[in-house]
Amino acid sequence: MQARxxxxxxxxxxxxxxxxxxxVVLVTMVAMFLLGLxxxxxxxxxxxxxxxxxxxxxSIYLCNANALAPNCEGKAAxxxxxxxxxxxLEALPEVKQVFYESEQQAFQRFKEQFRNSPIAGNVQEGxxxxxxxxxxxxxxxxxxxxxxxxxxxxxxxxxxxxxxxxKFFTIINWVTVFAVFLAALMAACAALLMATTIRQAxxxxxxxxxxxxxxxxxxxxxxxxxxxxxxxxxxxxxLLAVGLLIGLTQYVFTEGxxxxxxxxxxxxxxxxxxxxxxxxxxVVLIAVGTSVVTLRRYLRx
Amino acid sequence: xxxxxxxxxVYPRSTRPALDAVDVDIDRGEFVFVVGPSGSGKSTMLRxxxxxxxxxxxxxxVAGHDLRKLSTRQVPxxxxxxxxxxxxxxxxxxxxxxxxxxxxxxxxxxxRHAIRQLVPETLEMVGLAGKEKRFPHQxxxxxxxxxxxxxxxxxxxxxxxxxxPTGNLDQAISLDIVRLLDRINxxxxxxxxxxxxxxxVNALRKRVLxxxxxxxxxxxxxxxxxxxxxxxxxxxxxxx
Numbered sequence: 001m002q003a004r005x006x007x008x009x010x011x012x013x014x015x016x017x018x019x020x021x022x023x024v025v026l027v028t029m030v031a032m033f034l035l036g037l038x039x040x041x042x043x044x045x046x047x048x049x050x051x052x053x054x055x056x057x058x059s060i061y062l063c064n065a066n067a068l069a070p071n072c073e074g075k076a077a078x079x080x081x082x083x084x085x086x087x088x089l090e091a092l093p094e095v096k097q098v099f100y101e102s103e104q105q106a107f108q109r110f111k112e113q114f115r116n117s118p119i120a121g122n123v124q125e126g127x128x129x130x131x132x133x134x135x136x137x138x139x140x141x142x143x144x145x146x147x148x149x150x151x152x153x154x155x156x157x158x159x160x161x162x163x164x165x166x167k168f169f170t171i172i173n174w175v176t177v178f179a180v181f182l183a184a185l186m187a188a189c190a191a192l193l194m195a196t197t198i199r200q201a202x203x204x205x206x207x208x209x210x211x212x213x214x215x216x217x218x219x220x221x222x223x224x225x226x227x228x229x230x231x232x233x234x235x236x237x238x239l240l241a242v243g244l245l246i247g248l249t250q251y252v253f254t255e256g257x258x259x260x261x262x263x264x265x266x267x268x269x270x271x272x273x274x275x276x277x278x279x280x281x282x283v284v285l286i287a288v289g290t291s292v293v294t295l296r297r298y299l300r301x
Numbered sequence: 302x303x304x305x306x307x308x309x310x311v312y313p314r315s316t317r318p319a320l321d322a323v324d325v326d327i328d329r330g331e332f333v334f335v336v337g338p339s340g341s342g343k344s345t346m347l348r349x350x351x352x353x354x355x356x357x358x359x360x361x362x363v364a365g366h367d368l369r370k371l372s373t374r375q376v377p378x379x380x381x382x383x384x385x386x387x388x389x390x391x392x393x394x395x396x397x398x399x400x401x402x403x404x405x406x407x408x409x410x411x412x413r414h415a416i417r418q419l420v421p422e423t424l425e426m427v428g429l430a431g432k433e434k435r436f437p438h439q440x441x442x443x444x445x446x447x448x449x450x451x452x453x454x455x456x457x458x459x460x461x462x463x464x465x466p467t468g469n470l471d472q473a474i475s476l477d478i479v480r481l482l483d484r485i486n487x488x489x490x491x492x493x494x495x496x497x498x499x500x501x502v503n504a505l506r507k508r509v510l511x512x513x514x515x516x517x518x519x520x521x522x523x524x525x526x527x528x529x530x531x532x533x534x535x536x537x538x539x540x541x
Binding site for chain 1 (some may be wrong): 336351373374376377378379380381382384385392404405407408409410412413444456
């Protein structure tokens with residue numbers, strides 16, 4: 001079949017069935033948007049894990065004058081206590097690096113991190129305790145460190161960032177599961193809608209199909225316009241979904257979130273581009289498969 | 302060219318066979334009328350030859366193909382060697398005369414230069430030169446059937462099957478259509494035409510196959526609609 005003839009058949013087919021074509025575009029778009037959302041959430045979790053595991057620290061907060069922890073007994077940690085802790089930490093094989101953050105440094109860092117936030121004004125020097133920041137060789141072995149130092153003299157609390165993050169990752173996992181579940185439902189809807197659309201299109205063109213069969217057109221010639229229509233329509237749906245996802249990452253993550261925290265910790269538009277070919281490929285497969293299965297009845301000789 | 306060997310066709314959910322142990326041999330270049338009352342098996346014969354239906358028993362040979370051995374994928378190739386014309390024309394209403402005929406070539410992948418040559422030639426041959434741009438609804442019944450014939454023969458098939466092609470046309474027009482088929486036959490195309498039309502059969506004096514209840518009851522060279530020597534009995538619905 002000549003390409004020009006195929007193109008004119010596809011064009012007239014789409015014109016005759018505009019409303020169904022539009023509905024397939026929209027359903028495909030929503031399905032792929034949700035799927036993209038789920039996959040991006042997972043990617044976000046991975047990105048964050050990578051980012052934080054590079055930096056994960058066990059923070060050993062030392063007692064200061066305002067410390068309320070029972071271990072402190074109301075007194076600030078002495079320099080001797082601090083040096084002793086530091087020596088003990090450096091002796092541990094899991095520990096890569098230890099550095100000391102004074103009250104003043106802690107206050108400076110806090111001001112820097114929350115420079116756009118109104119809470120920065122409520123914190124004064126001395127509110128934040130000095131701490132020993134411990135960098136681990138293997139971030140998963142944090143527990144070895146925390147248990148050993150929790151009750152050491154001069155230690156107020158030991159905080160491990162993994163605990164905070166794991167809660168966050170659980171939430172992201174649920175978001176992913178939910179979004180992918182919805183996406184699967186929508187993909188099923190899209191496939192069923194495609195089948196209905198093809199059935200309707202085949203009915204509209206039953207005379208043409210009858211004549212094609214009569215004059216000896218091959219089955220692929222008869223299928224080609226239907227399959228092309230479905231592929232075009234669903235590809236448009238995917239492109240719209242990709243557009244929405246790019247808009248989302250651009251405005252919510254890249255521009256919105258990076259004002260609050262560090263931009264390396266967030267996914268960006270490039271992650272959407274990585275997903276796009278897979279979504280397009282998957283949808284094209286669904287479109288072709290649905291077309292071939294649905295058209296079987298019309299091609300029986 | 303077309304051979305039925307002991308062919309029986311029983312449709313699903315039917316107790317009586319539509320064709321019952323039929324033996325027919327049609328040579329290349331023949332013009333054959335298939336006559337008989339409704340339900341006698343005329344259309345079934347044509348449908349079997351087109352491989353729209355498969356025989357329940359027996360062998361159908363068409364243009365050298367044993368249709369039992371023909372796979373689904375090979376059926377299109379068989380149909381490219383035959384043309385078919387029906388009582389209801391089966392034209393595409395949204396395409397012009399030219400487009401309707403060209404369609405049959407486009408869907409089998411003929412190149413455009415071949416289409417540009419074959420379509421006007423064929424339209425000229427069936428007497429529709431000058432009406433290429435009309436739509437089917439702008440044509441008379443006889444002209445519409447000429448378009449259908451042009452579409453059926455534009456690919457130069459060896460066989461042309463006609464299922465009551467004049468069933469919707471009046472006498473004079475019907476005779477014109479059959480004269481056109483006769484002309485096509487003279488170029489070497491084998492023609493099998495199922496019909497009810499006495500006058501046409503009697504006017505052309507071609508081979509006549511008469512069917513009754515799925516059996517061939519008469520096979521006569523240069524036959525009449527009615528068996529020679531028998532008086533025609535005209536019934537109220539015009540069939541004998």
